[in-house]
Amino acid sequence: xxxxxxxxxxxxxxxxxxxxxxxxxxxxxxxxxxxxxxxxxxxxxxxxxxxxxxxxxxxxxxxxxxxxxxxxxxxxxxxxxxxxxxxxxxxxxxxxxxxxxxxxxxxxxxxxxxxxxxxxxxxxxxxxxxxxxxxxxxxxxxxxxxxxxxxxxxxxxxxxxxxxxxxxxxxxxxxxx
Amino acid sequence: xxxxxxxxxxxxxxxxxxxxxxxxxxxxxxxxxxxxxxxxxxxxxxxxxxxxxxxxxxxxxxxxxxxxxxxxxxxxxxxxxxxxxxxxxxxxxxxxxxxxxxxxxxxxxxxxxxxxxxxxxxxxxxxxxxxxxxxxxxxxxxxxxxxxxxxxxxxxxxxxxxxxxxxxxxxxxxxxx
Amino acid sequence: xxxxxxxxxxxxxxxxxxxxxxxxxxxxxxxxxxxxxxxxxxxxxxxxxxxxxxxxxxxxxxxxxxxxxxxxxxxxxxxxxxxxxxxxxxxxxxxxxxxxxxxxxxxxxxxxxxxxxxxxxxxxxxxxxxxxxxxxxxxxxxxxxxxxxxxxxxxxxxxxxxxxxxxxxxxxxxxxx
Numbered sequence: 001x002x003x004x005x006x007x008x009x010x011x012x013x014x015x016x017x018x019x020x021x022x023x024x025x026x027x028x029x030x031x032x033x034x035x036x037x038x039x040x041x042x043x044x045x046x047x048x049x050x051x052x053x054x055x056x057x058x059x060x061x062x063x064x065x066x067x068x069x070x071x072x073x074x075x076x077x078x079x080x081x082x083x084x085x086x087x088x089x090x091x092x093x094x095x096x097x098x099x100x101x102x103x104x105x106x107x108x109x110x111x112x113x114x115x116x117x118x119x120x121x122x123x124x125x126x127x128x129x130x131x132x133x134x135x136x137x138x139x140x141x142x143x144x145x146x147x148x149x150x151x152x153x154x155x156x157x158x159x160x161x162x163x164x165x166x167x168x169x170x171x172x173x174x175x176x177x
Numbered sequence: 178x179x180x181x182x183x184x185x186x187x188x189x190x191x192x193x194x195x196x197x198x199x200x201x202x203x204x205x206x207x208x209x210x211x212x213x214x215x216x217x218x219x220x221x222x223x224x225x226x227x228x229x230x231x232x233x234x235x236x237x238x239x240x241x242x243x244x245x246x247x248x249x250x251x252x253x254x255x256x257x258x259x260x261x262x263x264x265x266x267x268x269x270x271x272x273x274x275x276x277x278x279x280x281x282x283x284x285x286x287x288x289x290x291x292x293x294x295x296x297x298x299x300x301x302x303x304x305x306x307x308x309x310x311x312x313x314x315x316x317x318x319x320x321x322x323x324x325x326x327x328x329x330x331x332x333x334x335x336x337x338x339x340x341x342x343x344x345x346x347x348x349x350x351x352x353x354x
Numbered sequence: 355x356x357x358x359x360x361x362x363x364x365x366x367x368x369x370x371x372x373x374x375x376x377x378x379x380x381x382x383x384x385x386x387x388x389x390x391x392x393x394x395x396x397x398x399x400x401x402x403x404x405x406x407x408x409x410x411x412x413x414x415x416x417x418x419x420x421x422x423x424x425x426x427x428x429x430x431x432x433x434x435x436x437x438x439x440x441x442x443x444x445x446x447x448x449x450x451x452x453x454x455x456x457x458x459x460x461x462x463x464x465x466x467x468x469x470x471x472x473x474x475x476x477x478x479x480x481x482x483x484x485x486x487x488x489x490x491x492x493x494x495x496x497x498x499x500x501x502x503x504x505x506x507x508x509x510x511x512x513x514x515x516x517x518x519x520x521x522x523x524x525x526x527x528x529x530x531x
Contacts, residue, residue: 130434
């Protein structure tokens with residue numbers, strides 16, 4: 001099999017991080033976690049945008065269509081506040097929504113905090129790219145990724161993206177026969 | 178901190194209750210339960226409407242925009258029958274939906290009855306007001322409110338509504354630091 | 355009570371099965387399972403269509419409106435791939451969606467495979483007909499039907515369809531008093 005390098009987008013949606021008010025820890029936590037998970041070659045494409053729906057949509061389209069990402073993981077903007085619009089931006093650019101991702105991440109987060117029900121995170125497919133929203137809090141990143149990543153490589157297979165393999169001692173991914 | 182009185186809407190959606198065919202027990206059960214939960218001052222705004230989508234939407238808008246409610250709790254109209262339109266009315270007046278509320282209430286109700294999957298209840302945000310649908314059956318009111326209320330005060334903080342505090346010996350609300 | 359024969363549609367959505375590339379096992383598994391479940395008289399209306407949204411919508415409308423089905427169970431086309439459009443077709447022909455069905459089926463399937471979150475299956479109501487999506491894999495058919503069927507007869511009661519009774523030694527259906 002010819003090994004190709006998978007392009008993966010990491011998109012932090014945060015007014016404060018994009019304005020330089022504070023350092024983006026969550027986006028870097030996603031890159032670190034994916035680095036631990038993935039055995040196959042990949043290249044991160046990391047961006048920070050403000051909580052502006054049009055800007056988020058534009059960046060998601062750029063990463064999916066122009067960069068050719070097979071996966072985009074967002075962080076931030078999933079709460080109920082006025083400026084939280086990442087799920088809306090995601091839905092606007094996706095042809096298909098995958099409600100099971102949000103359900104499963106909320107179910108897992110509920111084991112830690114009852115406010116997990118406030119997270120509106122979702123996932124969807126744009127062309128050959130899977131887009132997954134994670135919450136903004138750094139400590140939720142790993143628990144949410146651990147909960148859904150086992151299904152991510154097979155999902156990307158189904159939509160025609162790059163073939164991802166994982167470090168089996170870190171996370172077990174699943175491909176039905 | 179200046180204590181302000183929180184306005185809370187209680188809206189019973191029922192053809193029969195609005196026509197006086199039977200007494201509305203569920204709406205009163207919500208008022209009683211909130212009375213037990215809340216330590217901070219609040220004022221109930223209680224209304225009964227028929228299962229008519231336009232009437233429900235109008236009342237939700239009145240309670241959120243004119244009365245200035247930080248929270249509206251509905252009961253009834255969440256099933257699959259033709260006249261059950263409360264979730265549709267809620268979605269029509271909200272800028273943001275919070276699917277985690279419905280997921281969690283159905284998950285809890287499923288421990289009691291397999292028909293919990295028929296309930297289409299949801300929650301959403303209109304301006305500075307959180308709207309939560311509860312099912313119509315009186316005995317489901319408490320189990321559903323117990324399941325989601327711990328996240329309600331923090332949600333209302335995030336959307337700029339009144340600051341609610343609870344009687345900690347009745348229910349533990351959660352605000353992340 | 356006058357016993358009437360319930361019409362039940364079974365719709366396999368599959369490019370390959372409709373082209374005769376392989377035999378449809380899942381549709382037949384649904385018929386067999388319903389045959390074990392149901393005590394009251396029923397008549398299956400079994401069809402196979404390609405993964406084409408317009409064709410699926412047309413067949414769902416035919417089964418609901420012309421045949422007078424009280425229940426339609428689909429199989430296939432619920433994944434994230436380009437040609438998977440059964441949930442979209444279902445949503446397009448239904449007046450009301452019942453998200454609890456998809457949530458519960460995914461929660462049950464997650465006990466077996468982490469890729470259950472990729473299934474986008476849902477359920478909804480068109481007139482007096484309940485439409486339920488099942489995944490395409492034969493071995494998931496029974497676990498998903500077992501998970502939601504206890505609520506199906508009562509749902510059909512609420513929308514004015516046929517009165518279904520079940521073999522209580524096979525599956526326990528629930529009707530609240």
